[in-house]
Amino acid sequence: MAEPLRVAVLIGSTREGRAGAAVGHWFTTTAARRAGLDLDALDLVDADLPAAYPAAPTPALTRFRERIARAEAYVVVTPEYNRSFPGPLKQAIDFAYDEWHAKPVGFVSYGYRARGRHAVEHLRDVFLELHTVTMRDVVALDLLEPAFDDEYVTALLDELTWWGLALRDARRSRPYCA
Incomplete structure (x- = not known):
């Protein structure tokens, strides 16, 4: 069996009272039922990221970049x-920047x-x-709906996995140059 595809799930809202944590948890829990994925x-x-771009990377920024680099695919x-x-x-x-190159992104x-x-x-x-x-x-979820539908998660993960594995193979055989 092939090694699992490393997928970073980036939860992008930091607003107090946000729905992002619940949506991110729902998606990650749903995606975790699928074999062949290593979710982060x-x-x-x-993430403890700085509010402004620093002159030198902070430890938190370095950890963030490392996690982005380690991932082979992303869901935002x-x-x-x-x-x-x-x-x-x-x-x-x-x-x-370079950490994102030649990798698939789902939403x-x-x-x-x-x-x-x-x-x-x-x-x-x-x-x-x-x-x-x-x-x-x-x-794409409507927050007024009483429950989230898993139906579209399968389609997204099918596509993301195909591209993730194809691009993994491509990067291994020929380094990407931007």
Whole structure:
């Protein structure tokens, strides 16, 4: 059996009273039922990242970059705030650069009406610049629904796993150069 695909689940809201922790926990618990994945939940609330980009990396920033580098695929859990994603998530994404290259990124978004889809569209542009492959299938949740549906998690993980394994093989046979 192949080694598990290392997937970082980045929970991107730091707002007090956020739904992000519950959504991230639901997704990670649901994804953990799938064989072949090694999940690393990385909640920005607990990451202790600096508020501004420092002249020299802090120990917390170094640990964050190492976890991003170790991952072979990512799932970003994001709310939609004012038709986009939260500032702390952008700051965290920008703290790494090469670590993201040639890896797939999937999205779990949440909100009302649009279900976080505007945030995902903005994130696609950001991750394009970081040389990633973003997944077509998204888990988009309406916070007014009484329960979250696992149906779309399977489609996202199928796509993420395929790309994650393909890009893992590609990086091993030929280093990516941006």
